[in-house]
Amino acid sequence: xxxxxxxxxxxxxxxxxxxxxxxxxxxxxxxxxxxxxxxxxxxxxxxxxxxxxxxxxxxxxxxxxxxxxxxxxxxxxxxxxxxxxxxxxxxxxxxxxxxxxxxxxxxxxxxxxxxxxxxxxxxxxxxxxxxxxxxxxxxxxxxxxxxxxxxxxxxxxxxxxxxxxxxxxxxxxxxxxxxxxxxxxxxxxxxxxxxxxxxxxxxxxxxxxxxxxxxxxxxxxxxxxxxxxxxxxxxxx
Numbered sequence: 001x002x003x004x005x006x007x008x009x010x011x012x013x014x015x016x017x018x019x020x021x022x023x024x025x026x027x028x029x030x031x032x033x034x035x036x037x038x039x040x041x042x043x044x045x046x047x048x049x050x051x052x053x054x055x056x057x058x059x060x061x062x063x064x065x066x067x068x069x070x071x072x073x074x075x076x077x078x079x080x081x082x083x084x085x086x087x088x089x090x091x092x093x094x095x096x097x098x099x100x101x102x103x104x105x106x107x108x109x110x111x112x113x114x115x116x117x118x119x120x121x122x123x124x125x126x127x128x129x130x131x132x133x134x135x136x137x138x139x140x141x142x143x144x145x146x147x148x149x150x151x152x153x154x155x156x157x158x159x160x161x162x163x164x165x166x167x168x169x170x171x172x173x174x175x176x177x178x179x180x181x182x183x184x185x186x187x188x189x190x191x192x193x194x195x196x197x198x199x200x201x202x203x204x205x206x207x208x209x210x211x212x213x214x215x216x217x218x219x220x221x222x223x224x225x226x227x228x229x230x231x232x233x234x235x236x237x
Contacts, residue, residue: 006031006108009057012081015132018124030114033057036101043085048094051112054085059105062190063097074193076139076166077102077186086133089115139165155195156205157230160215164224173225185222 006028010016016024036042036059043050045065056078063075063084075097078084088095089112119125139162150158163182173179186194188202195202209215214229215222224230 003028003031006033006057009055009081009108013055013083015083015128016125018128019122023122023124027110027118030110030118031055032109032111034107034109036105036107038101038104040101042099042101042105042107043095045096045098046094048088051088051092052085053083053089053110053112053115054099055083055108055110056080057106057108060102060184061099061105062102063099064193065097072193073196074190076136076162076194077190079167079184083132086129088112090129152195152197152201153205153208155197156191156202157209159191159195160222160224161227161230163222164227164230168224173223177225180224180227182222182224184220185217 007021007024010019010024010027016027019027042054042061058080060077060079061084062077064072065075066072084099085095087093092112119129160182163186164180167182168180169183170178171181188206189199192199192202206215206217209229210217212226212229214226215224217223
């Protein structure tokens with residue numbers, strides 16, 4: 001019998017949201033659990049030794065690429081319920097990016113051969129995978145475009161908008177108005193690496209956005225009160 005904790009986690013992953021209970025049980029029976037310490041490398045860019053899908057059961061990870069100058073560019077930050085490794089899972093090619101644990105992390109790992117076998121008999125899984133990969137491709141295109149054409153303010157605004165799309169939660173604010181919250185917000189250094197700029201620049205942009213009421217910081221959360229202003233900043237060159 002599949003571990004109920006694993007099944008419950010799989011239910012919360014968008015990729016598996018259309019699967020039936022027996023399909024989730026079958027998937028859970030294929031999972032291997034592994035722990036990673038903070039700052040421990042999980043996979044390396046161009047590595048082809050491990051072809052598997054990784055699901056985050058606990059913790060946070062960063063997906064990044066390293067330039068020829070050794071500088072890291074964060075592609076995305078992922079947390080509980082997110083997954084990575086789907087590209088190599090499908091085509092069997094080397095990893096396109098590196099992944100490192102930002103906090104102590106527990107991963108559920110499904111090996112490529114097991115996942116592909118399940119894919120043959122579960123069309124809902126194939127549909128979910130296509131939807132999630134399309135979503136990530138749109139975000140990647142947006143990030144590439146912002147790095148190439150926008151001002152640093154536009155880059156930071158674009159990064160926040162990507163986080164809104166990926167992790168934003170709509171709630172009622174203190175005055176009853178609807179706001180968007182990003183839980184466990186990235187650090188300013190992480191935002192800088194995602195935006196292709198410096199921490200000092202992110203700090204200046206944050207100060208400006210806080211001052212005009214677009215965003216606010218509440219503990220570990222980032223609150224976006226005026227998302228339209230981010231779109232306006234995002235569209236400026």
